[in-house]
Amino acid sequence: MADSLTDMIVFARVVAAGSLSAAARELNLSLTVASRRLARLEARLGVRLLNRTTRSLALTEEGAMFHARVVRILADIDEAELEATRSKSIAAGLLRITSTVNFSRLHLAPLLAEFQAMHPGLRISLHASDTVVDIVEGGFDLAIRFGALADSSLIAQRIAPDARIICASPAYLDRRGRPQSVEDLITHDCISFGDPPAGEWAFADGSSARLSGALVTNTGEVAHEWALQSAGLVLKSAWFVRDDIKAGRLETVLPHLPLPASPIHAVYPHSRHLAARVRLCVDFLAERLEEAWQTG
Known part of the structure:
Protein backbone atom coordinates (compact mmCIF):
# COMPACT_ATOMS: atom_id res chain seq x y z
CA MET A 1 0.00 0.00 0.00
CA ALA A 2 2.80 2.41 0.89
CA ASP A 3 4.54 1.73 -2.43
CA SER A 4 1.28 2.22 -4.32
CA LEU A 5 0.77 5.58 -2.64
CA THR A 6 4.31 6.66 -3.45
CA ASP A 7 3.83 5.66 -7.07
CA MET A 8 0.68 7.80 -7.22
CA ILE A 9 2.53 10.74 -5.69
CA VAL A 10 5.24 10.42 -8.35
CA PHE A 11 2.61 10.22 -11.12
CA ALA A 12 0.75 13.30 -9.84
CA ARG A 13 3.99 15.25 -9.51
CA VAL A 14 5.09 14.31 -13.04
CA VAL A 15 1.80 15.65 -14.44
CA ALA A 16 2.03 18.84 -12.36
CA ALA A 17 5.70 19.46 -13.16
CA GLY A 18 5.34 18.66 -16.86
CA SER A 19 8.32 16.35 -17.04
CA LEU A 20 9.77 13.30 -15.34
CA SER A 21 13.10 15.00 -14.59
CA ALA A 22 11.44 18.03 -12.97
CA ALA A 23 9.25 15.78 -10.82
CA ALA A 24 12.28 13.73 -9.77
CA ARG A 25 14.10 16.89 -8.63
CA GLU A 26 11.08 18.13 -6.66
CA LEU A 27 10.69 14.75 -4.93
CA ASN A 28 14.44 14.42 -4.34
CA LEU A 29 14.55 11.18 -6.33
CA SER A 30 16.91 10.05 -9.04
CA LEU A 31 15.49 10.09 -12.55
CA THR A 32 15.92 6.31 -12.70
CA VAL A 33 13.88 5.72 -9.54
CA ALA A 34 11.11 8.10 -10.63
CA SER A 35 10.92 6.46 -14.05
CA ARG A 36 10.85 2.99 -12.50
CA ARG A 37 7.99 3.95 -10.16
CA LEU A 38 5.93 5.38 -13.03
CA ALA A 39 6.54 2.26 -15.14
CA ARG A 40 5.59 0.02 -12.19
CA LEU A 41 2.33 1.94 -11.72
CA GLU A 42 1.42 1.55 -15.40
CA ALA A 43 2.29 -2.17 -15.26
CA ARG A 44 0.15 -2.71 -12.18
CA LEU A 45 -2.82 -0.91 -13.77
CA GLY A 46 -2.30 -2.54 -17.15
CA VAL A 47 -2.69 0.75 -19.04
CA ARG A 48 -0.46 3.51 -20.33
CA LEU A 49 -0.98 6.71 -18.33
CA LEU A 50 1.36 9.04 -20.20
CA ASN A 51 2.56 9.31 -23.77
CA ARG A 52 6.20 10.29 -23.42
CA THR A 53 8.71 11.64 -25.93
CA THR A 54 12.14 13.13 -25.38
CA ARG A 55 10.61 16.63 -25.30
CA SER A 56 7.10 16.30 -23.91
CA LEU A 57 4.54 14.14 -22.18
CA ALA A 58 0.76 14.03 -22.36
CA LEU A 59 -1.91 12.19 -20.43
CA THR A 60 -3.68 9.37 -22.22
CA GLU A 61 -7.47 9.15 -21.87
CA GLU A 62 -7.04 6.52 -19.16
CA GLY A 63 -4.31 8.62 -17.58
CA ALA A 64 -6.54 11.70 -17.38
CA MET A 65 -9.30 9.74 -15.63
CA PHE A 66 -6.84 8.14 -13.23
CA HIS A 67 -5.13 11.48 -12.55
CA ALA A 68 -8.45 13.07 -11.49
CA ARG A 69 -8.96 10.31 -8.92
CA VAL A 70 -5.36 10.44 -7.72
CA VAL A 71 -5.57 14.20 -7.13
CA ARG A 72 -8.66 13.70 -4.97
CA ILE A 73 -7.06 10.83 -3.03
CA LEU A 74 -3.93 12.83 -2.26
CA ALA A 75 -6.01 15.88 -1.28
CA ASP A 76 -8.06 13.71 1.08
CA ILE A 77 -4.89 12.38 2.67
CA ASP A 78 -3.57 15.92 3.14
CA GLU A 79 -6.80 16.98 4.76
CA ALA A 80 -6.96 13.89 6.98
CA GLU A 81 -3.53 14.73 8.35
CA LEU A 82 -4.52 18.36 8.93
CA GLU A 83 -7.80 17.42 10.60
CA ALA A 84 -5.96 15.19 13.04
CA THR A 85 -4.26 18.23 14.48
CA ARG A 86 -6.48 21.16 13.54
CA LEU A 154 -25.60 11.86 -5.68
CA ILE A 155 -26.58 14.08 -2.76
CA ALA A 156 -28.25 17.40 -3.54
CA GLN A 157 -28.54 20.12 -0.91
CA ARG A 158 -30.62 23.22 -1.69
CA ILE A 159 -28.47 26.28 -1.04
CA ALA A 160 -30.40 29.16 -2.65
CA PRO A 161 -33.79 29.99 -4.17
CA ASP A 162 -34.30 30.93 -7.78
CA ALA A 163 -37.05 31.94 -10.16
CA ARG A 164 -37.05 31.60 -13.93
CA ILE A 165 -38.19 34.56 -15.99
CA ILE A 166 -39.11 35.01 -19.64
CA CYS A 167 -37.95 38.45 -20.69
CA ALA A 168 -37.04 40.62 -23.66
CA SER A 169 -35.88 44.15 -24.33
CA PRO A 170 -38.55 46.88 -24.42
CA ALA A 171 -37.46 47.68 -27.98
CA TYR A 172 -38.17 44.11 -29.12
CA LEU A 173 -41.57 44.08 -27.39
CA ASP A 174 -42.51 47.47 -28.84
CA ARG A 175 -41.66 46.11 -32.29
CA ARG A 176 -43.22 42.64 -32.04
CA GLY A 177 -45.88 43.07 -29.37
CA ARG A 178 -46.19 41.79 -25.80
CA PRO A 179 -47.34 38.16 -25.49
CA GLN A 180 -50.53 37.68 -23.46
CA SER A 181 -50.67 33.87 -23.48
CA VAL A 182 -48.53 30.80 -24.01
CA GLU A 183 -49.97 30.47 -27.51
CA ASP A 184 -48.64 33.94 -28.40
CA LEU A 185 -45.07 32.68 -27.95
CA ILE A 186 -45.36 30.70 -31.19
CA THR A 187 -45.23 33.92 -33.22
CA HIS A 188 -42.17 35.28 -31.41
CA ASP A 189 -38.42 34.81 -31.82
CA CYS A 190 -37.48 32.67 -28.81
CA ILE A 191 -33.76 32.40 -28.11
CA SER A 192 -32.77 28.83 -27.25
CA PHE A 193 -29.64 27.84 -25.37
CA GLY A 194 -28.07 24.92 -23.55
CA ASP A 195 -26.17 21.75 -24.33
CA PRO A 196 -28.35 20.49 -25.93
CA PRO A 197 -30.49 23.62 -26.44
CA ALA A 198 -34.00 23.58 -25.00
CA GLY A 199 -36.73 22.81 -27.51
CA GLU A 200 -39.65 24.13 -25.49
CA TRP A 201 -40.59 26.17 -22.43
CA ALA A 202 -42.78 24.37 -19.88
CA PHE A 203 -44.98 26.21 -17.38
CA ALA A 204 -46.04 25.23 -13.88
CA ASP A 205 -49.66 24.71 -14.98
CA GLY A 206 -48.60 21.98 -17.41
CA SER A 207 -48.77 24.07 -20.58
CA SER A 208 -45.77 24.44 -22.85
CA ALA A 209 -44.59 26.29 -25.94
CA ARG A 210 -42.37 24.92 -28.70
CA LEU A 211 -39.55 27.35 -29.43
CA SER A 212 -39.18 29.01 -32.80
CA GLY A 213 -36.38 31.41 -33.54
CA ALA A 214 -33.27 31.86 -35.63
CA LEU A 215 -30.80 32.15 -32.75
CA VAL A 216 -29.46 29.15 -30.81
CA THR A 217 -26.38 28.95 -28.59
CA ASN A 218 -24.82 26.58 -26.09
CA THR A 219 -24.28 29.29 -23.45
CA GLY A 220 -26.76 31.31 -21.45
CA GLU A 221 -24.43 34.30 -21.51
CA VAL A 222 -24.69 34.63 -25.29
CA ALA A 223 -28.48 34.19 -25.14
CA HIS A 224 -28.66 36.95 -22.53
CA GLU A 225 -26.65 39.30 -24.75
CA TRP A 226 -28.90 38.58 -27.73
CA ALA A 227 -31.94 39.47 -25.63
CA LEU A 228 -30.31 42.76 -24.63
CA GLN A 229 -29.71 43.41 -28.33
CA SER A 230 -33.47 43.08 -28.99
CA ALA A 231 -33.11 39.80 -30.87
CA GLY A 232 -35.94 37.97 -29.10
CA LEU A 233 -37.35 36.45 -25.92
CA VAL A 234 -35.18 34.48 -23.52
CA LEU A 235 -35.90 32.33 -20.46
CA LYS A 236 -33.30 33.01 -17.79
CA SER A 237 -32.67 32.54 -14.10
CA ALA A 238 -33.52 35.58 -12.00
CA TRP A 239 -29.91 35.54 -10.78
CA PHE A 240 -28.83 36.83 -14.20
CA VAL A 241 -31.61 39.21 -15.25
CA ARG A 242 -32.85 40.94 -12.09
CA ASP A 243 -30.47 43.87 -12.48
CA ASP A 244 -31.41 44.31 -16.15
CA ILE A 245 -35.11 44.25 -15.31
CA LYS A 246 -34.65 46.82 -12.53
CA ALA A 247 -32.68 49.06 -14.89
CA GLY A 248 -35.26 48.76 -17.67
CA ARG A 249 -32.93 46.99 -20.09
CA LEU A 250 -35.20 43.93 -20.04
CA GLU A 251 -38.92 43.51 -19.37
CA THR A 252 -40.68 40.49 -17.87
CA VAL A 253 -43.00 38.63 -20.24
CA LEU A 254 -46.09 36.65 -19.07
CA PRO A 255 -45.46 37.36 -15.36
CA HIS A 256 -48.89 35.89 -14.50
CA LEU A 257 -47.83 32.45 -15.75
CA PRO A 258 -45.40 30.90 -13.25
CA LEU A 259 -42.58 28.68 -14.41
CA PRO A 260 -41.44 25.62 -12.43
CA ALA A 261 -39.15 26.47 -9.51
CA SER A 262 -35.48 25.87 -10.16
CA PRO A 263 -33.55 26.33 -6.89
CA ILE A 264 -29.78 26.13 -6.73
CA HIS A 265 -28.33 22.91 -5.33
CA ALA A 266 -24.93 21.86 -4.12
CA VAL A 267 -24.38 18.37 -5.51
CA TYR A 268 -21.75 15.97 -4.25
CA PRO A 269 -21.07 12.20 -4.16
CA HIS A 270 -22.33 10.06 -1.29
Missing part, protein backbone atom coordinates in the same frame (compact mmCIF):
# COMPACT_ATOMS: atom_id res chain seq x y z
CA SER A 87 -10.07 22.25 14.06
CA LYS A 88 -12.78 20.88 11.79
CA SER A 89 -13.78 24.49 11.17
CA ILE A 90 -10.72 24.85 8.93
CA ALA A 91 -10.81 23.83 5.25
CA ALA A 92 -7.61 22.58 3.66
CA GLY A 93 -6.41 20.61 0.65
CA LEU A 94 -7.76 20.79 -2.92
CA LEU A 95 -11.43 21.57 -3.56
CA ARG A 96 -12.60 20.90 -7.14
CA ILE A 97 -15.90 22.57 -8.10
CA THR A 98 -17.89 22.73 -11.32
CA SER A 99 -20.76 25.03 -12.33
CA THR A 100 -22.10 26.95 -15.31
CA VAL A 101 -19.93 29.58 -17.00
CA ASN A 102 -22.07 32.62 -16.21
CA PHE A 103 -22.90 31.70 -12.63
CA SER A 104 -19.24 30.92 -11.99
CA ARG A 105 -18.12 34.27 -13.34
CA LEU A 106 -20.79 36.47 -11.75
CA HIS A 107 -21.41 34.80 -8.41
CA LEU A 108 -19.15 31.86 -7.54
CA ALA A 109 -15.78 33.40 -8.45
CA PRO A 110 -15.95 36.28 -5.93
CA LEU A 111 -17.47 34.08 -3.21
CA LEU A 112 -14.87 31.34 -3.63
CA ALA A 113 -12.05 33.88 -3.53
CA GLU A 114 -13.48 35.12 -0.24
CA PHE A 115 -13.80 31.56 1.08
CA GLN A 116 -10.22 30.70 0.15
CA ALA A 117 -8.95 33.84 1.90
CA MET A 118 -10.69 32.59 5.05
CA HIS A 119 -8.86 29.23 4.72
CA PRO A 120 -5.27 29.83 3.54
CA GLY A 121 -4.54 26.09 3.51
CA LEU A 122 -7.23 25.54 0.87
CA ARG A 123 -6.70 25.38 -2.89
CA ILE A 124 -9.73 25.78 -5.17
CA SER A 125 -10.10 24.64 -8.78
CA LEU A 126 -13.28 25.96 -10.45
CA HIS A 127 -14.32 24.29 -13.71
CA ALA A 128 -16.81 26.52 -15.54
CA SER A 129 -18.85 24.77 -18.23
CA ASP A 130 -22.43 24.81 -19.46
CA THR A 131 -22.15 21.08 -20.10
CA VAL A 132 -23.28 18.99 -17.12
CA VAL A 133 -20.30 16.82 -16.23
CA ASP A 134 -20.16 13.55 -14.32
CA ILE A 135 -18.68 14.75 -11.05
CA VAL A 136 -17.55 11.29 -9.95
CA GLU A 137 -15.83 10.45 -13.22
CA GLY A 138 -14.42 13.97 -13.44
CA GLY A 139 -13.01 13.84 -9.92
CA PHE A 140 -15.01 16.82 -8.65
CA ASP A 141 -15.84 17.32 -5.01
CA LEU A 142 -18.82 19.56 -5.63
CA ALA A 143 -21.13 20.86 -8.35
CA ILE A 144 -23.38 23.91 -8.14
CA ARG A 145 -26.45 23.28 -10.30
CA PHE A 146 -29.85 24.74 -11.05
CA GLY A 147 -33.05 22.70 -10.85
CA ALA A 148 -33.91 19.15 -9.89
CA LEU A 149 -31.32 16.40 -9.53
CA ALA A 150 -31.75 13.53 -11.96
CA ASP A 151 -29.02 11.23 -10.59
CA SER A 152 -30.15 9.71 -7.27
CA SER A 153 -26.67 8.32 -6.60
CA SER A 271 -19.75 9.96 1.47
CA ARG A 272 -19.93 8.62 4.99
CA HIS A 273 -17.57 11.34 6.13
CA LEU A 274 -17.99 14.49 4.07
CA ALA A 275 -14.67 16.31 3.80
CA ALA A 276 -14.51 19.46 5.90
CA ARG A 277 -13.55 21.54 2.86
CA VAL A 278 -16.76 20.47 1.08
CA ARG A 279 -19.03 20.85 4.10
CA LEU A 280 -17.67 24.28 5.01
CA CYS A 281 -17.84 25.51 1.40
CA VAL A 282 -21.46 24.40 0.99
CA ASP A 283 -22.45 26.12 4.24
CA PHE A 284 -20.60 29.29 3.23
CA LEU A 285 -22.17 29.44 -0.23
CA ALA A 286 -25.65 28.79 1.18
CA GLU A 287 -25.29 31.69 3.61
CA ARG A 288 -23.87 34.16 1.10
CA LEU A 289 -26.23 33.27 -1.75
CA GLU A 290 -29.27 33.54 0.51
CA GLU A 291 -28.08 37.00 1.56
CA ALA A 292 -27.57 38.00 -2.08
CA TRP A 293 -31.06 36.77 -3.02
CA GLN A 294 -32.72 38.71 -0.21
CA THR A 295 -30.89 41.94 -0.98
CA GLY A 296 -30.85 41.65 -4.78
